[in-house]
Amino acid sequence: MYVSSLDRRLAELVDWLNNDLALDIQQISPASSDASFRRYFRVEHRGGSHIAMDAPPDKENTEPFVRIAGLLKPTDIHVPNIFWQNSRQGFLLLEDLGSTSYLDHLQMDNAETLYRQALDSLLKLQIGVNTDNCGLPAYDRALLLRELGIFYEWFLEKLLGIAIPDTVATPLNNILIQSALEQPQVCVHRDYHSRNLMFLEHASPGIIDFQDAVIGPISYDLISLLRDCYIAWPEQQVISWAQDYHQRLCVAGLLQADFNQFRRWLDLMGMQRHLKAVGIFARLHLRDGKSNYLADIPRTLAYISTVCEHYPELAAMRQFLQAQVLPAYRASV
Numbered sequence: 001m002y003v004s005s006l007d008r009r010l011a012e013l014v015d016w017l018n019n020d021l022a023l024d025i026q027q028i029s030p031a032s033s034d035a036s037f038r039r040y041f042r043v044e045h046r047g048g049s050h051i052a053m054d055a056p057p058d059k060e061n062t063e064p065f066v067r068i069a070g071l072l073k074p075t076d077i078h079v080p081n082i083f084w085q086n087s088r089q090g091f092l093l094l095e096d097l098g099s100t101s102y103l104d105h106l107q108m109d110n111a112e113t114l115y116r117q118a119l120d121s122l123l124k125l126q127i128g129v130n131t132d133n134c135g136l137p138a139y140d141r142a143l144l145l146r147e148l149g150i151f152y153e154w155f156l157e158k159l160l161g162i163a164i165p166d167t168v169a170t171p172l173n174n175i176l177i178q179s180a181l182e183q184p185q186v187c188v189h190r191d192y193h194s195r196n197l198m199f200l201e202h203a204s205p206g207i208i209d210f211q212d213a214v215i216g217p218i219s220y221d222l223i224s225l226l227r228d229c230y231i232a233w234p235e236q237q238v239i240s241w242a243q244d245y246h247q248r249l250c251v252a253g254l255l256q257a258d259f260n261q262f263r264r265w266l267d268l269m270g271m272q273r274h275l276k277a278v279g280i281f282a283r284l285h286l287r288d289g290k291s292n293y294l295a296d297i298p299r300t301l302a303y304i305s306t307v308c309e310h311y312p313e314l315a316a317m318r319q320f321l322q323a324q325v326l327p328a329y330r331a332s333v
Contacts, residue, residue, distance in 0.1 A: 010041075013054050016091050017043060021084055028052070031099065042096065050083065053092040062087050065211040071136075072210060075128030077121045078203045079210060097206030103194035103230050111233070115225070117204055118197055119245055122189075122221055127252055129187035131215045139188060139216025144177045144272065150279030159282040160328040168316045175313055179268040183217040184255055190214060192221035193228045218255060219262065223270040229277050229300045242266060264311075271307045271314075274300045294333075301329070 017023045024046040031040040031051055037059040041052045055062050062085065072079045080095040102114055129136075137143075152169065156162050189196075190212045198206035222245055226238045246262050249255035255262065278300050284290040305326075308318035 009054055049096045051094040051096050055090040057090040062092055068210055068213050075124045077124050078206045097198040100199045101195050102197040105199040126186040136215045139214040141177050147276040151275040154279045154283040162328055168320045172317050176268055176272040180217045183265050185215050186218050188214050188216040188220045192224045194231050217269055219265040219269040223266045227270045227303050229296050267307045274303045
């Protein structure tokens with residue numbers, strides 16, 4: 001098959017597949033990309049179809065993906081099997097989980113079924129990973145603060161040209177970080193949302209992009225799913241799903257807090273995540289030329305604004321958003 005000489009990495013990947021793995025390739029085509037430097041290709045060959053990951057070693061490391069896939073497999077969630085790995089060149093050959101994500105497939109008439117399956121898998125994940133000996137890093141104060149800094153630097157300063165006053169940032173940081181750290185700590189996928197859940201006819205969902213997993217707040221993955229940066233649901237539906245999952249956590253012995261406390265954790269955890277996401281979307285646009293993520297900023301900012309309106313302790317952030325951030329953002333688009 002012909003591979004452009006301009007894409008040296010792809011040529012090396014094809015060489016590995018052909019010569020080291022002896023695959024009789026019939027077609028290789030882009031499967032997906034993400035917000036990192038990794039790329040994924042669908043490899044169709046006489047023996048079937050697989051996904052090849054290209055993770056340039058100078059920018060990415062395949063070791064966390066391999067290690068965490070092994071950690072998650074015993075929980076009975078559907079992460080892709082890893083058939084071959086070449087850590088020196090940064091290549092993996094993975095199970096093909098198809099090309100239909102939840103985001104591609106979700107409709108009002110199937111959302112209940114798909115979210116039930118996603119929440120079933122999330123509960124298996126939270127129950128099944130032993131936080132004492134899994135070796136995952138902690139979602140600690142330093143990491144939470146660093147993530148908030150992405151919003152301040154890339155969205156506010158570099159995209160909008162404004163700075164957040166210390167009188168707003170310091171109490172906001174303290175409120176969000178304290179809320180995160182006071183929660184029960186579990187295995188956190190960290191990007192558990194509609195683009196990383198693959199719709200399958202059997203054993204759905206397939207779960208991808210888990211290589212940044214940590215031990216962190218019990219509300220994190222749930223709010224990532226329910227207040228997704230890429231698709232929004234009526235708030236009453238979100239609360240209904242959250243109430244049902246709260247009950248399941250209590251029955252499983254992972255949670256003792258009542259729903260009012262749990263909802264506060266969800267709201268504040270969601271705000272931390274959404275601030276980070278808006279910053280990442282701006283960084284992808286400004287630094288990496290991936291401007292398609294700009295379309296997801298309005299939805300994500302709306303989540304942030306709504307949470308600010310519900311909590312009096314966030315009044316300073318609400319005022320800053322209304323007086324400076326939102327007008328500057330509207331003027332920039």
